[in-house]
Structures are given as C-alpha cells and as structure tokens.
Amino acid sequence: MTPNDQRPDSALDVALTDTLLKQAVLTTFKTVDLCSQIVSPRIEHAHELAKWGLKIARRDYDKNPERLMLLISPSSVANALAVWGSSKSDWIVLSDGLLLALQSKANQVAEKLASEQSWILETELLRSIQKVDTLTGLDTPVASFLYFAAVSFFVGHEAGHHVLGHDGYFRNGAHAEVSDQNSTPNVDSKLTKQALEFQADRYGVMVARVAMIGWLSRHWDVREYSAQERASYQWIIAFVMSVGALMALSVIKPRRIDWEAAYGREHPPGVLRMIQLLNALTESIKENFGLLGDKELETIRLEAIDLVAETTLVPGSPDHILFRDRLAREGRRAALRAIGLLQAIHDPNAASYIQKIANAFHEVTPLLNPRSRRFIEDLGVAPQ
Numbered sequence: 001m002t003p004n005d006q007r008p009d010s011a012l013d014v015a016l017t018d019t020l021l022k023q024a025v026l027t028t029f030k031t032v033d034l035c036s037q038i039v040s041p042r043i044e045h046a047h048e049l050a051k052w053g054l055k056i057a058r059r060d061y062d063k064n065p066e067r068l069m070l071l072i073s074p075s076s077v078a079n080a081l082a083v084w085g086s087s088k089s090d091w092i093v094l095s096d097g098l099l100l101a102l103q104s105k106a107n108q109v110a111e112k113l114a115s116e117q118s119w120i121l122e123t124e125l126l127r128s129i130q131k132v133d134t135l136t137g138l139d140t141p142v143a144s145f146l147y148f149a150a151v152s153f154f155v156g157h158e159a160g161h162h163v164l165g166h167d168g169y170f171r172n173g174a175h176a177e178v179s180d181q182n183s184t185p186n187v188d189s190k191l192t193k194q195a196l197e198f199q200a201d202r203y204g205v206m207v208a209r210v211a212m213i214g215w216l217s218r219h220w221d222v223r224e225y226s227a228q229e230r231a232s233y234q235w236i237i238a239f240v241m242s243v244g245a246l247m248a249l250s251v252i253k254p255r256r257i258d259w260e261a262a263y264g265r266e267h268p269p270g271v272l273r274m275i276q277l278l279n280a281l282t283e284s285i286k287e288n289f290g291l292l293g294d295k296e297l298e299t300i301r302l303e304a305i306d307l308v309a310e311t312t313l314v315p316g317s318p319d320h321i322l323f324r325d326r327l328a329r330e331g332r333r334a335a336l337r338a339i340g341l342l343q344a345i346h347d348p349n350a351a352s353y354i355q356k357i358a359n360a361f362h363e364v365t366p367l368l369n370p371r372s373r374r375f376i377e378d379l380g381v382a383p384q
C-alpha cells in the first residue's frame with residue numbers, strides 16, 4: 001500500500017492565492033509562511049507521514065477528494081487548524097511547534113514503554129517495528145511509530161472537521177485546536193463546539209487506526225500467522241493506537257476537571273476529553289479487532305492511561321509533585337486517582353455532561369455539511 005503522492009508545491013501554489021487561509025494562519029501563528037516539504041527534515045518527513053492520513057480521509061469525499069489539502073506552518077507555536085479556504089480547499093494546517101511537541105512526547109512515552117512494559121517490545125510485531133528506521137528527531141523506531149500514530153490522529157482530527165462538514169457551523173471559516181477559551185460568551189455554542197471536537201476525535205481515531213495498519217502491513221504480513229498471533233497483532237495495534245491518540249490529545253493542554261467551568265469552554269476539559277477519547281477508542285477496538293475480549297479492552301485502556309498520564313503533567317507542577325509522591329508511596333493507581341483521572345471516569349457529573357454534549361450535537365446536526373452523507377449517523381456522539 002503506497003499513499004498517493006500529494007504534491008506539496010501544488011498545495012502551496014493554491015495556498016498563495018487563498019486569502020481566508022492566509023488570514024487564519026496569520027491570526028494563529030503571526031506569520032503567513034507555509035512550508036513545502038524541503039524546509040527541514042522534521043517538516044519533510046511530517047509531510048510523508050501525513051500523506052497516509054490525508055489519503056484515508058480523501059476516500060470519504062463523495063466529490064473532489066483533492067480539495068482536502070495539508071500544509072505545515074514553520075511557526076514554533078504548537079497548534080493545528082482546519083481552514084475552509086477561499087479557494088474552496090479544505091485545509092489541514094499543522095505547525096512545526098506541534099510536530100516538535102509530539103516528537104518529544106513520543107520519545108518520553110517510548111522510553112517509559114521500554115522501562116515499564118518491556119514485554120511489548122519482545123512481541124513479534126514490535127520486534128519487526130524495531131527493524132524499521134528511526135526518524136530524525138526520534139530516539140527509537142518505536143518512538144517513530146508512536147509519533148506516526150499521533151501525527152495520523154491529528155491529521156485525522158482536522159480532516160474530521162472537514163469530512164464531517166463542520167464548516168456548516170464554523171461560519172468564520174477556521175477552527176484552531178488551541179484558542180482563547182473565553183472568546184465566546186455563549187454557553188450553548190461552547191457545548192456545541194465541544195460536541196464537534198468529540199466527533200472530530202472519533203474520526204481521528206479511525207484515521208490513525210487505518211494509517212497504522214497500512215504502515216505496518218509493509219513490515220508484517222498478518223495473513224501468514226496463527227489466530228493467537230493475529231490476536232497479539234490486534235492487541236498491539238489497539239494499544240499503540242490508544243497511546244498515540246492519547247499522547248496527541250495530551251499535547252493540547254490537559255487539565256483537571258472543573259465541572260462548573262466545563263460548560264463554558266469551547267474545547268472539552270482535557271481529562272474529560274481523554275475519557276471520551278478512550279470510549280471512542282474502545283468502541284473502535286470492539287468493532288475492528290474482533291479477537292480481543294472485554295478483559296483485553298480494559299487492560300489496553302488502563303495501560304494506555306498509565307503510560308500517558310504522567311506525561312500530561314507539567315514537570316515540577318503541584319500536580320506532578322503529587323503524582324510522583326503517590327506513585328512512590330502507594331503505587332500507580334493511587335497516583336492516577338490523585339490527579340483526578342480515575343475519579344473523572346466514575347464522576348456522576350460526567351454522565352449529565354456527556355448527555356448535554358449529545359443533545360448539543362443532535363441540535364447542530366442539521367447545520368452540518370458532511371462531504372459524505374453517511375457520516376452523521378456513523379460518527380454521532382451517542383448518548384451514554
């Protein structure tokens with residue numbers, strides 16, 4: 001499986017004429033520069049990796065799939081955008097700052113994986129990944145693969161805003177992942193924006209899963225293996241997909257849940273969004289990895305949280321100090337509880353919050369303009 005070549009220079013040519021794109025990029029990154037792939041090794045291979053997600057999302061365009069395009073801003077500000085351009089293109093814009101943050105997170109998580117879950121590295125699949133080249137800026141092949149999963153999730157998330165027709169709601173023509181939380185005074189519109197975020201996350205999970213399987217199929221031919229080996233293959237993909245997606249999300253400022261404030265935010269509070277993402281991951285694993293049972297699903301969920309949770313905390317912050325202290329004295333579960341993650345999963349407020357989000361999504365659905373009609377049903381935020 002080889003991704004179709006997207007010629008970045010032709011995307012750049014279109015970008016130069018696109019006034020709405022320039023305006024959105026200038027607002028977010030304070031520069032209109034957009035890179036073709038030759039600017040730096042990081043940007044060059046990010047274009048290569050992103051092609052996988054781009055190709056997958058383009059399949060979901062009933063008409064004119066090439067209108068979905070990707071560019072990278074050389075800005076060091078970590079952010080990602082979906083922009084509906086004046087050229088009628090659907091733009092995905094990632095920044096170099098985001099790529100750098102994802103690389104550092106991938107290195108951190110891969111190191112933790114090697115020290116705490118070393119058995120995973122001994123599986124056939126991971127041994128084959130370790131024969132693959134390490135990308136520039138990544139410490140190991142496993143870190144490179146986690147980075148690929150996270151980039152694919154981001155590309156998929158932004159593509160999700162396009163494929164699912166969120167331009168019907170974002171009338172100003174652009175959506176930034178990190179934005180001023182207080183820019184919209186209307187609580188209803190913030191719930192709607194959070195509902196759309198969840199929906200884009202679910203699409204991102206799908207794109208990351210398909211991209212990873214495509215990428216791996218070059219190295220590991222699953223058809224030649226036994227049922228047990230296939231189950232192991234599914235476990236590893238489901239696990240790495242979960243870690244990659246959670247890792248990507250943790251780059252977008254996770255924080256403790258404050259239920260009162262949660263209703264007033266455009267993006268869902270970090271921890272809650274992480275839980276919703278875990279739910280989306282579990283659903284996706286159930287649907288697509290038939291050899292894994294409920295016990296495996298629960299293990300994957302907890303192990304993935306375990307690996308990523310600590311990297312979401314700012315080193316030296318009060319939460320981080322609390323986490324390290326509990327970890328040393330009472331173990332990992334207690335540490336996760338201390339930073340609010342485990343309570344959040346069982347918080348009684350979560351159910352009513354999720355119901356509000358589902359209602360908000362239901363109300364906004366008629367405004368959306370999906371590039372393929374089937375998406376509203378398939379990817380709706382289901383009431384829980």
Ligand SMILES: [Zn+2]
Nearest residue numbers: 157177197200
């Ligand atoms: Zn988004």
